[in-house]
Amino acid sequence: MIEASRVSVAYGHTPILFDVTARFTPRRLTALVGPNGCGKSTLLKAIMDFVPLTGGTITLDGEEIRSIGRRKLARRVAYLPQESHCPDYMTLGELVELAGFARYSLFGGPSAKDRELFHDALDIVGLAGMAHRQVNRLSGGQRQRAFIAMILAQDAEIVLMDEPVNHLDMKYQYATLDLIGNLTRNRGKTVVTVLHDLNLTTAFADDVVMMRDGRIVASGSVRETVTQDTVAQVFDLDADIFERDGRLVCLPGAKGRETIAA
Amino acid sequence: MTRRVVFLGAATLLLVVAFLAQLSIGAITVPMGNVFAAFWSFDPQNYEHNVVLYQRLPRALIAVYVGALMACGGTVLQGLTRNPLAAPSTLGINAGAAAFVVGGIHLLDLGLAAQGAAALAGAVLGFLVCVAVARFAGLSRDPRGLSLILSGALVSMLLVGIANAFLLADPSRRTDLLSWMSGNINHVYADRLTSFWWIGVLSLFVLAVLARPLTLMSLGPEQAASAGVDVKRVTRLSLAAVMLGSGSAVAICGPVAFVGLVVPHLVRPFVGQGQIAGLPACALAGASACLVADLAARQAFQPYVLNTGILLDLVGGLAFFVIVKRYYLGTAERTG
Structure with missing residues (x-):
């Protein structure tokens, strides 16, 4: 289990995270939610040891993340950045093969078991039979699924994703989050993902961590966390929260519109 | 996969043919039988054997060395910086070597061997200054390595300016140095x-x-x-390898610019982005390009012999234009 304890992070002299304490429950999909610049992405980067902590600790099953070597960490935790780049001419097959790097020996390559895993990863994201296609020639939705396939091929039990449905249309947003949700339900993975849309969050997440100005405002299950009070506190929005077909729906009210118009 | 294997096979074949042609063709044409005889049963009295072994073989080996190192350096730098313009020539390596050699000759009257060491030191320093300027300009916040390319251009201009100042101050050695500075694959640098x-x-x-x-x-x-x-360890190790490898190539025969910049772009459509196939493909293609260019420089304009570096710059410039037009602007048009 990943635990952040009193974590603080600053970029130069600008503090980003203050005293953040959070636990991410295994085999659940946790959404990090909050306004732009509240520190969601920084929290993921801090977990990956991409940014130095100015205070606190982050542990993986009790072991401090920054003392774990990159290869060992990669076998446990996979990370999908907000903007994924792929150089020209790289094929989908090459991309997923690279994901297994942490398991290869210095001069070795993928084993038969690894190749089976790569095939499964492409199959799960619906890109089977497209291994020879160049990643940069795929459509936006296919490209995002290609990077999710890369994460699957890494075969880590914990997956961190920074806005995985950004730039996707509504259909692909639902399809991609359905896919990510299945990772926890069917494959026992722990997923922590940054999401912007509260309705997507209530539809797919098990737990929610709501953040504002570098601090955690509320955390817990979707029903405990997403309330009129927390939405007002985090987003300055007067929103109606109601239940429809067994799930919470968030409908911003007049106050939100006035605030934005002002 | 098949395309990769075919390309690697074709590049190997081209290298072997160009290498043998380099040994055989020249001011006098040595029959292939005599080329092989120079290796298997060398006769010190045989003029052709001496030409093959002491003039053409060192020249061919220098071309292979320079082509392979520069092209591999280029592909690694382009991958690391994710910038298609990165190459030993655009990141201060060539200019650093030139400035140190010309300055060293002028100030310390360096001999041929010491010039090589000075070139290596200059290549290393040129690259380090380029990285230092780029870091000062905000390299860590620049995902496409543009600050590195710009600081490379800045540092190169400065170092070439220094080299030119020394050249102008020393007319007696100007001709010799100008030849080296434009990339001179020549057996005199065999040592x-x-x-x-x-x-x-x-x-x-x-x-x-x-x-x-x-x-x-x-x-x-x-x-x-x-x-x-x-990331930190791989970046440091690979940059040190590129810096020393391409620095040693420049130290041998002067700045051969376009191989490092252009060959990786020529190779990539055939072997893809992966360096497992990319590095050997670049090494083979870069070595072949230098061998063919050197042969053309010697034979195409007889009785004059052109500097290989000048021919490579001319051909490389045209090839780069085609690459940018076809693969970069072309890709943008297709996907845009």
Whole structure:
């Protein structure tokens, strides 16, 4: 289990995270939610040891993340950045093969078991039979699924994703989050993902961590966390929260519109 | 996969043919039988044997060394910086070597062997200054390495300016130095190859070991680190290997600019982005390009012999134009 304890992070002299304490429950999909610049992405980067902590600790099953070597960490935790780049001419097959790097020996390559895993990863994201296609020639939705396939091929039990449905249309947003949700339900993975849309969050997440100005405002299950009070506190929005077909729906009210118009 | 294997096979064949042609063709044409005889049963009294072994073989080996090291350096730098303009010539390596050699001759009257060492030191320093300026300009916040390319241009201008100042101050050596400065693959530099070959071999070995993490680095440092790459260590090791490898190549025969910039772009459509196939493909193609260019420089304009570096610059410039138009602007048009 990943635990952040009193974590603080600053970029130069600008503090980003203050005293953040959070636990991410295994085999659940946790959404990090909050306004732009509240520190969601920084929290993921801090977990990956991409940014130095100015205070606190982050542990993986009790072991401090920054003392774990990159290869060992990669076998446990996979990370999908907000903007994924792929150089020209790289094929989908090459991309997923690279994901297994942490398991290869210095001069070795993928084993038969690894190749089976790569095939499964492409199959799960619906890109089977497209291994020879160049990643940069795929459509936006296919490209995002290609990077999710890369994460699957890494075969880590914990997956961190920074806005995985950004730039996707509504259909692909639902399809991609359905896919990510299945990772926890069917494959026992722990997923922590940054999401912007509260309705997507209530539809797919098990737990929610709501953040504002570098601090955690509320955390817990979707029903405990997403309330009129927390939405007002985090987003300055007067929103109606109601239940429809067994799930919470968030409908911003007049106050939100006035605030934005002002 | 098939395309990759075919390309590697074709590039190997081209290298062998160009190497043998380099040994056989010249002011006098040595029949192939006599070329082989120069190796198997060398006769010191035989003029052709001497030409093959002491003039053409060193020249061919220098061309292979320079082509392979520069092209591999180019592909690694382009992958690391994720910038298609990165190459030893655009990141201060060539200009640093030139400034140190010309300055060293003018100030310290360096001999041929010491010139090679000065060139290597200048290449290393030129690159380090380029990286230092780029870091000062905000390299860490620049995902496409533009600050590195701009600081490379700045540092190169400065160093070439210094070299030119020394050249203008010393008319007696100007002709010799101008020839080296425009990239001169020549058997007179065989001693430098004997001194520096191990640096190139070591550099290529290090890059080969790092081939897979280097491929991952072309996805960006965070993605590479997420997959298990120790980004800092791989960056430092590979930059040191490129800096010393291409520095030693410049030290031997002067700045051969376009091989490092253009060959990786020519190779990539055939072998893809992966460095496991990319590095050997670049080494083979770069070596072949230098051999063919050197042969053309010697034979095409007889009785005059053109500097190989000048011919490579001319052909490389045209090739680069075609690459930019076809693969970069073309891709943008297709996807835009």
